[in-house]
Amino acid sequence: SQTIHQWPATLVQPVGSPLSLECTVEGTSNPNLYWYRQAAGRGLQLLFYSIGIDQISSEVPQNLSASRPQDRQFILSSKKLLLSDSGFYLCAWSVGTVLTDTQYFGPGTRLTVL
Amino acid sequence: KQEVTQIPAALSVPEGENLVLNCSFTDSAIYNLQWFRQDPGKGLTSLLLIQSSQREQTSGRLNASLDKSSGRSTLYIAASQPGDSATYLCAVYTGANSKLTFGKGITLSVRP
Numbered sequence: 001s002q003t004i005h006q007w008p009a010t011l012v013q014p015v016g017s018p019l020s021l022e023c024t025v026e027g028t029s030n031p032n033l034y035w036y037r038q039a040a041g042r043g044l045q046l047l048f049y050s051i052g053i054d055q056i057s058s059e060v061p062q063n064l065s066a067s068r069p070q071d072r073q074f075i076l077s078s079k080k081l082l083l084s085d086s087g088f089y090l091c092a093w094s095v096g097t098v099l100t101d102t103q104y105f106g107p108g109t110r111l112t113v114l
Numbered sequence: 115k116q117e118v119t120q121i122p123a124a125l126s127v128p129e130g131e132n133l134v135l136n137c138s139f140t141d142s143a144i145y146n147l148q149w150f151r152q153d154p155g156k157g158l159t160s161l162l163l164i165q166s167s168q169r170e171q172t173s174g175r176l177n178a179s180l181d182k183s184s185g186r187s188t189l190y191i192a193a194s195q196p197g198d199s200a201t202y203l204c205a206v207y208t209g210a211n212s213k214l215t216f217g218k219g220i221t222l223s224v225r226p
Contacts, residue, residue, distance in 0.1 A: 043218035044158075044203065059213075090157055101207060102148055103214060105157035 002027035006091050006106040013113055019064075019078040021109050023091030026072065031093040033074040034103065035066055039087040050074060086113045116141045120204055120217035127194055128225050135189040135220050137204030142182050149178050149189050150203045152219065158203065162189070194224045 003026045025031050035047040048066035050056045056066050067075045088110050092103040117140045146165045150158040162171045162178040170179040177190040203219040
Protein backbone atom coordinates (compact mmCIF):
# COMPACT_ATOMS: atom_id res chain seq x y z
CA SER A 1 0.00 0.00 0.00
CA GLN A 2 1.00 3.59 -0.52
CA THR A 3 2.05 5.86 2.31
CA ILE A 4 3.19 9.46 2.47
CA HIS A 5 5.48 10.89 5.11
CA GLN A 6 6.22 14.48 6.08
CA TRP A 7 8.73 15.82 8.54
CA PRO A 8 9.10 17.53 10.76
CA ALA A 9 5.59 17.50 12.21
CA THR A 10 6.04 20.90 13.85
CA LEU A 11 8.63 23.63 13.47
CA VAL A 12 9.22 27.00 15.09
CA GLN A 13 11.67 29.21 13.24
CA PRO A 14 12.81 32.85 13.57
CA VAL A 15 12.23 35.34 10.78
CA GLY A 16 15.09 35.26 8.29
CA SER A 17 16.11 31.68 8.97
CA PRO A 18 16.19 28.97 6.27
CA LEU A 19 13.59 26.25 5.85
CA SER A 20 13.56 22.69 4.57
CA LEU A 21 10.47 20.49 4.71
CA GLU A 22 10.58 16.99 3.35
CA CYS A 23 7.94 14.73 1.87
CA THR A 24 8.38 11.15 0.71
CA VAL A 25 5.95 8.71 -0.85
CA GLU A 26 6.21 4.94 -0.66
CA GLY A 27 4.51 2.22 -2.65
CA THR A 28 4.04 3.98 -5.97
CA SER A 29 6.14 5.09 -8.92
CA ASN A 30 6.27 8.40 -10.77
CA PRO A 31 3.60 10.11 -8.69
CA ASN A 32 2.43 13.67 -9.19
CA LEU A 33 3.52 15.60 -6.10
CA TYR A 34 2.08 18.75 -4.57
CA TRP A 35 2.86 21.25 -1.83
CA TYR A 36 -0.03 23.15 -0.28
CA ARG A 37 -0.20 25.75 2.46
CA GLN A 38 -3.21 26.14 4.70
CA ALA A 39 -3.40 29.43 6.58
CA ALA A 40 -6.14 30.47 8.97
CA GLY A 41 -9.06 31.94 7.08
CA ARG A 42 -7.44 31.49 3.68
CA GLY A 43 -8.16 27.91 2.75
CA LEU A 44 -5.83 25.51 1.02
CA GLN A 45 -3.42 27.15 -1.42
CA LEU A 46 -1.43 25.18 -3.98
CA LEU A 47 2.22 26.25 -3.89
CA PHE A 48 4.04 23.81 -6.18
CA TYR A 49 3.28 20.71 -8.19
CA SER A 50 5.55 18.26 -9.97
CA ILE A 51 4.74 15.67 -12.61
CA GLY A 52 8.28 14.26 -12.62
CA ILE A 53 11.89 14.81 -11.61
CA ASP A 54 13.03 18.27 -12.69
CA GLN A 55 9.46 19.18 -13.67
CA ILE A 56 8.22 21.58 -11.00
CA SER A 57 5.72 24.36 -11.47
CA SER A 58 5.05 27.22 -9.11
CA GLU A 59 1.52 28.47 -8.62
CA VAL A 60 2.18 31.68 -6.72
CA PRO A 61 5.16 34.03 -6.47
CA GLN A 62 6.78 33.80 -3.05
CA ASN A 63 10.08 33.30 -1.30
CA LEU A 64 9.64 29.52 -1.27
CA SER A 65 11.11 26.99 -3.68
CA ALA A 66 10.64 23.27 -4.29
CA SER A 67 12.88 20.50 -5.50
CA ARG A 68 12.42 16.85 -6.40
CA PRO A 69 15.79 15.11 -6.03
CA GLN A 70 14.26 11.65 -6.36
CA ASP A 71 11.09 10.25 -7.94
CA ARG A 72 9.24 9.99 -4.62
CA GLN A 73 10.84 12.83 -2.67
CA PHE A 74 9.62 16.41 -2.65
CA ILE A 75 11.32 19.19 -0.69
CA LEU A 76 10.04 22.66 0.15
CA SER A 77 12.67 25.25 0.97
CA SER A 78 13.25 28.87 1.78
CA LYS A 79 16.45 30.86 2.19
CA LYS A 80 14.86 33.45 4.49
CA LEU A 81 11.53 32.93 6.21
CA LEU A 82 8.92 35.68 6.56
CA LEU A 83 6.24 35.99 9.22
CA SER A 84 3.68 35.37 6.48
CA ASP A 85 5.17 31.93 5.81
CA SER A 86 3.55 30.60 8.98
CA GLY A 87 0.93 27.97 8.31
CA PHE A 88 0.17 24.31 7.92
CA TYR A 89 2.07 22.76 5.01
CA LEU A 90 0.64 19.72 3.34
CA CYS A 91 2.24 17.43 0.80
CA ALA A 92 0.06 15.31 -1.47
CA TRP A 93 0.47 12.79 -4.26
CA SER A 94 -1.67 11.47 -7.06
CA VAL A 95 -1.39 9.06 -9.95
CA GLY A 96 -3.89 8.11 -12.58
CA THR A 97 -6.12 9.62 -15.21
CA VAL A 98 -7.73 13.00 -15.02
CA LEU A 99 -11.15 11.56 -14.25
CA THR A 100 -9.99 9.50 -11.28
CA ASP A 101 -7.16 11.73 -10.13
CA THR A 102 -7.85 12.10 -6.44
CA GLN A 103 -5.04 13.29 -4.21
CA TYR A 104 -3.68 11.65 -1.07
CA PHE A 105 -2.41 13.93 1.63
CA GLY A 106 0.34 13.61 4.18
CA PRO A 107 -0.03 14.45 7.88
CA GLY A 108 1.29 17.98 7.46
CA THR A 109 3.92 20.24 9.05
CA ARG A 110 2.87 23.08 11.34
CA LEU A 111 5.30 25.97 10.77
CA THR A 112 5.39 28.97 13.09
CA VAL A 113 7.65 31.86 12.15
CA LEU A 114 8.40 34.24 15.03
CA LYS B 115 -10.48 31.84 -12.48
CA GLN B 116 -12.26 29.04 -10.66
CA GLU B 117 -13.61 29.88 -7.21
CA VAL B 118 -15.14 27.44 -4.74
CA THR B 119 -17.41 28.65 -1.96
CA GLN B 120 -18.65 26.79 1.08
CA ILE B 121 -21.24 28.40 3.32
CA PRO B 122 -21.63 28.45 6.27
CA ALA B 123 -18.09 28.27 7.61
CA ALA B 124 -19.24 26.37 10.70
CA LEU B 125 -22.21 24.24 11.68
CA SER B 126 -23.29 22.63 14.93
CA VAL B 127 -25.97 19.95 15.05
CA PRO B 128 -27.25 17.39 17.59
CA GLU B 129 -26.35 13.77 17.15
CA GLY B 130 -28.66 11.78 14.87
CA GLU B 131 -29.60 14.66 12.62
CA ASN B 132 -29.41 14.34 8.86
CA LEU B 133 -27.53 17.26 7.38
CA VAL B 134 -26.47 18.81 4.10
CA LEU B 135 -23.23 20.63 3.40
CA ASN B 136 -23.20 22.93 0.39
CA CYS B 137 -20.52 23.78 -2.14
CA SER B 138 -20.67 26.09 -5.14
CA PHE B 139 -18.17 26.77 -7.91
CA THR B 140 -18.00 29.48 -10.55
CA ASP B 141 -16.73 27.65 -13.64
CA SER B 142 -18.75 24.60 -14.68
CA ALA B 143 -15.94 23.25 -16.92
CA ILE B 144 -14.74 20.71 -14.39
CA TYR B 145 -13.58 17.13 -14.71
CA ASN B 146 -14.65 16.09 -11.25
CA LEU B 147 -15.60 17.33 -7.82
CA GLN B 148 -14.23 15.88 -4.62
CA TRP B 149 -15.13 16.03 -0.95
CA PHE B 150 -12.45 15.73 1.69
CA ARG B 151 -12.48 15.47 5.46
CA GLN B 152 -9.87 17.11 7.70
CA ASP B 153 -9.56 16.40 11.41
CA PRO B 154 -7.90 19.12 13.55
CA GLY B 155 -4.16 19.30 12.95
CA LYS B 156 -4.25 16.49 10.40
CA GLY B 157 -4.04 16.04 6.66
CA LEU B 158 -6.99 15.62 4.31
CA THR B 159 -8.78 12.36 3.64
CA SER B 160 -10.66 11.84 0.40
CA LEU B 161 -14.32 10.96 0.97
CA LEU B 162 -16.04 10.97 -2.40
CA LEU B 163 -15.16 11.80 -5.99
CA ILE B 164 -17.89 12.61 -8.51
CA GLN B 165 -16.92 12.65 -12.15
CA SER B 166 -18.39 15.39 -14.31
CA SER B 167 -20.65 12.89 -16.09
CA GLN B 168 -22.10 11.60 -12.83
CA ARG B 169 -24.86 13.02 -10.66
CA GLU B 170 -24.01 11.44 -7.33
CA GLN B 171 -21.78 9.10 -5.37
CA THR B 172 -22.45 7.24 -2.15
CA SER B 173 -20.23 5.81 0.56
CA GLY B 174 -21.87 4.49 3.69
CA ARG B 175 -23.80 7.32 5.36
CA LEU B 176 -22.40 9.87 2.91
CA ASN B 177 -23.99 10.89 -0.35
CA ALA B 178 -22.57 13.58 -2.60
CA SER B 179 -24.48 15.10 -5.52
CA LEU B 180 -23.30 17.25 -8.40
CA ASP B 181 -25.22 19.71 -10.55
CA LYS B 182 -22.52 20.88 -12.90
CA SER B 183 -24.69 23.26 -14.91
CA SER B 184 -25.64 25.25 -11.82
CA GLY B 185 -22.21 24.95 -10.22
CA ARG B 186 -23.40 23.23 -7.07
CA SER B 187 -22.66 20.16 -5.00
CA THR B 188 -24.04 18.88 -1.74
CA LEU B 189 -22.70 16.40 0.77
CA TYR B 190 -25.45 14.64 2.66
CA ILE B 191 -24.59 13.00 5.96
CA ALA B 192 -27.22 10.66 7.35
CA ALA B 193 -27.71 10.06 11.07
CA SER B 194 -24.79 12.23 12.12
CA GLN B 195 -22.48 11.03 14.91
CA PRO B 196 -19.97 12.87 17.13
CA GLY B 197 -17.22 11.10 15.16
CA ASP B 198 -18.33 13.04 12.09
CA SER B 199 -17.08 16.24 13.69
CA ALA B 200 -14.39 17.61 11.37
CA THR B 201 -13.87 20.14 8.61
CA TYR B 202 -15.30 19.15 5.24
CA LEU B 203 -13.68 20.59 2.14
CA CYS B 204 -15.00 20.62 -1.38
CA ALA B 205 -12.60 20.76 -4.33
CA VAL B 206 -13.01 20.85 -8.08
CA TYR B 207 -10.59 19.44 -10.61
CA THR B 208 -10.28 21.47 -13.78
CA GLY B 209 -7.62 19.32 -15.38
CA ALA B 210 -5.30 22.26 -15.81
CA ASN B 211 -1.95 21.03 -14.56
CA SER B 212 -3.70 18.51 -12.31
CA LYS B 213 -4.83 21.36 -10.08
CA LEU B 214 -7.52 21.04 -7.45
CA THR B 215 -9.24 24.24 -6.37
CA PHE B 216 -10.47 24.04 -2.78
CA GLY B 217 -13.17 25.78 -0.81
CA LYS B 218 -12.34 27.02 2.68
CA GLY B 219 -14.31 24.21 4.27
CA ILE B 220 -17.20 23.81 6.67
CA THR B 221 -16.33 22.96 10.26
CA LEU B 222 -18.96 20.54 11.54
CA SER B 223 -19.57 19.84 15.21
CA VAL B 224 -21.97 17.03 16.13
CA ARG B 225 -23.11 17.34 19.74
CA PRO B 226 -23.73 14.13 21.73
